[in-house]
Amino acid sequence: MYTEDNMRMDMPRPNNGTRKDRKENIDMSIVSKKSKQIPGSLIREMFAMQAGMKDVISFALGEPDFTAPQHVVDATVASFRRGETHYTPNTGIPALRKAVAATYQARGLDYQPSEILIGAGAISLLNLACTAMLDIGDEVLLPDPGWANYKGLMMQVGAVPIPVKVKEENGFMYEIDDLRNAITPKTKVILINSPSNPTGGVASAENLRQISDLAKERNLYVLTDEIYRELIWDGEPYTSIASFPGMKERTVVVDGFSKKYAMTGFRLAWSAAPLEVTTVMTKLLENVLSSVNEGVQWGGVAALTGNQDCVEEMKCQYRRRRELIVKGLNNIEKISCLWPKGAFYAFANISGTGLKSQEFAMRLLQEQHVVVVPGTGFGQGGEGFIRLSYATSEKSIQEGLRRMEAFVKGL
């Protein structure tokens, strides 16, 4: 065995480190085997397919079609103009951490600024949370269908994603017995995404209570992606699982500015987690981002502490679009769609058409120039469904529905 200890200039060197030997014995690719196994996104694939097509209506991208509020842009520009063009602390600027903690305190969740970490988009914090929480071989329970990137995030850190089917009849949220049955001695984390991408499902307080009881009983941890938390269409505001007794200490919350404030391009988000985890995530963040740029962080402060009318206006439009799209989908023969309770996605059941999700999406694109994402882009549990993002104009929704109806009639 060749180790640092036995490495002396006068010693014969073992062969396994030489170039010649590596060439003969090892498949030398510049790309690692691990990264080759990580799946790409079907959404991007669908997007690429429409290139060159004219008159396309797209329901594909999960991104608000609004621009960021003016006062947010102004605060960002003002910061850069002040010459704040340097690194900030790895954790984020104190004013933003304080503003985020205040939003939790206002909801009765006692996070201190020291437990808040600022990152470049929710995705960066999900990534850091995975590295911070998971060892190689640890299993993570994920919703299927669920946001496609979760699987890749887990695989990147050597953890094992275990899909747990979430069913239409249960509002696309976990059934507690399905979670319980998926637990093995290797299970460490339950991932919750509510409101959900792709289904628009929202976990009820009762469902979250059951999950929190299970987590405590089996000594599991929770990673909760609450990026759509404010986009809730009926009923009570969303309760984070972190607010259930004994859960704050075993939960990492990821949330951010992308969806609520239409700030996707700012790449700004936060995590809220016990100090021990936040400290580790901060250390890891140094190796990826060092810090988020300062101007954008002041934009975040303006978003949280400024006038919230802009959010209400966007929500008002999403509500109208939701009415339009869900009613329209349910009016198309052989298609049905559960009323999504949150986020800006409709997850329509197309199994009545006799087509598989992927075939439906491909043919709809080729024949009617309408882009939707096959449910299977979010896991095998998405077979028989398509996802439509209604973060697009009412005019596009109307035209897209008209074309979809023509497509289904022609089958």
Ligand code: PMP
């Ligand atoms: N989580 C979910 C469920 C999402 O849909 C998205 C964006 N599509 C993200 C996280 C990433 O958000 P961000 O743009 O803040 O990285």
